Amino acid sequence: MPTRAQTLHRIEGCMQAAKLMILFIVFAVAGAAFAAQAGLIVSPDLKQKAAEAIRQEAQLAAVTKPRSVAVLHFQNLSGRPDLDPLQKGLAVMLISDLAKIDVVTVIERAELQALVEELGFGQSGLVDAASAPRIGRLLQAEHLISGALTGGPADRFSISADVLAVGTGKSTGRAQAGGSLEQMVEVEKRLLEQLIHALQLNPTPRQRIALNQPLSRHPQALMDFFKAIDAGDRGDFDRAQQLYASALQRDPGFPMAEKALAELGTLESGKVSASSVGLPENASRDDPKRIQQRRRLLRAMRHTTSFTTRLTPATPIARIPVPSGEVASPEPTPPEEPTTPGEPTTPGEPTTPGEPASPGEPNSPGETTSPGEPASRAN
Template structure:
């Protein structure tokens, strides 16, 4: 396998490091066969502190990291759940780009009855391995787990409602409730579809936490606001307190005349019990997508932000097809009623009308089959265990992309809300530099997606993708790298000036710096890189990249 850069021998220190070297390196050299059983015996999980990895564990080589993962999965396959959890929790600290780790930790946590921890691990897995067949299955299981969690939360919150009064709420939180239909019956389903689009758009705002749609809907059902009454400005404060959201929207839809639509909304401060802003737009029903963007923009402005500073993904039109929008909205109604097969039919109908309707595709992927509702937790675990990567291949289960097209932000409207991606602008799919994305007019705009190739000083080469977000001269984002044993995915930090681009890719303990001359009007960059830290420290090379129109670092190789 090609290395990103030439690998130099490393000196292992400490007793654990020496034992690992003896039992990992020698079998590889002498037999070419890796002994995961022996590795499991050497890395004694009882002797390791799961909360704070030892120095020896923290500085494992690439092969040793792979061995640690393979050992943990082998322990799981043998039924040693406790040992497997301890080993894989260690692996999570030193090999964060390996997606077998959160996959199996999710299974173990489910076995142990730790549903919230299992959800968090599987959401992380889905983000790392978004387009795999196994990821598609896990998303359906996640929906069922999230609904169970939301139902428990709603019951607990309502039971303890009296104790929540007067408790401060976080400033940067918002719950977007369905729009109540005040017009003809034909508009009925559109309120949920409109809210789902607004939820997705607001989840692109970096410092804003948006309540998950499932969590919100289940609560509304519990307090009998989920059907005809919905949420109004008078009931919004109660909803906000129960959801621990400072801001709550309450909105309506109405057709003033044939083929015309009016949308009205208000943002209510749940802590101070007052309306902080109102929004109202009207226009042709067939231009519903423009009206939705106007409402989302107005909400952002009433929250004290500038719509012009939002990332590019915020302004992306979800669909221009009214039939697709109607089918999607009807699918959400079936989804909320747990009529999953009917929901899947409607989401598929929306995709048939508009194959580029990402929200509908995400909804279809995330919607379970109705038969899955009859599965017990042990059956769910057994089903997922049967399709997981084997122990022999687990060490190489490295994410080719930190995010893939639809799996993050777009799933938010249906499954995990902003919680799936930690809120906002962490979602890939476009940055937002220059005057349109929070950048400074004095800095060149490099926000967006860049693809190209790298070559190290030993002649090894591969592909690289950067998905860059920009605020002034500061750069953030995500990277995906092919052909490297040191970095496969990582986070981006850096700066841009009138003459120079500086980007650092960090993946665990590995860190590489990329530098290139830059001019305002170029869409091509050529520069050099060097590894500053990690297993490849000291290695150098060159790279060449071109800005593209495709979305995000959704790379398959």
């Protein structure tokens, strides 16, 4: 018969296993949510994938992803430059919303952008009507949504969109909506409802609630976000960072702008980011100028977003074996974690509250860690 200590040990083991399972589920759901909205920045991997798709065009044309849809950028036929950001912006809003319906597979915007650039359509990502079916086949999409913007009096505009069946090349439905730039969220939602009907989708009540949630309710934050996407497509990553940061300052509750900054951060470690900050193509990640560039961005964003990907307890838990028959004394509060060896703060300078050092990076001269914030542990 197991002793009380053995029983307690087994119970503790089961609880730990349950906690791990819950964490696994949470991270899996979070990863799926991120994947549904990710893909704003064209990465080298996506460019390589697009080139490979073109080389295998004949084989890809014979395969279609069931219940899949791609959204092309909208043509601005209004003659008004102030509507240009909506060309990619409307596509992003529709992609984000359609991805909330789990029975449909939505092609990422960056995947589409990489493909049209590889085909020679340029960084605008605009595709003519004659080429649209080919784009759909290369993306292995079952349906393709394309459309155009037209102007109106004052700041009003109209959108028209077609749903194309890629296999037959025929339109299976149309949608139209209009309003002012201040009403762009409501205009997109009206257009979305018609497209859902044309695609013969039937969202659940819970999905309906999610579909009513906008990317942002702040029109200018949305416009900054749309301009940032275009700047990223043109390779102007400094400008893209500024515009994403501006969108977050206008609307701190703008998760997709934060995720776009994270995507830029991923590219920052490669060749693209080196050129984008004016460094040589072979510049090291530990280059002092590059470290300063990252820290300037972190300081600008410290009140609006978080860049951490680590979940660490504020107070580490120490488990000390207690000999049989003795009563364990209360565990003392552990001291503040020391900085990782090789990452000392600058001697003789006081720490500056509110300016944390970049995780996992050595401090540059003159920059210190915040009081009470431990440095990242080395793996």
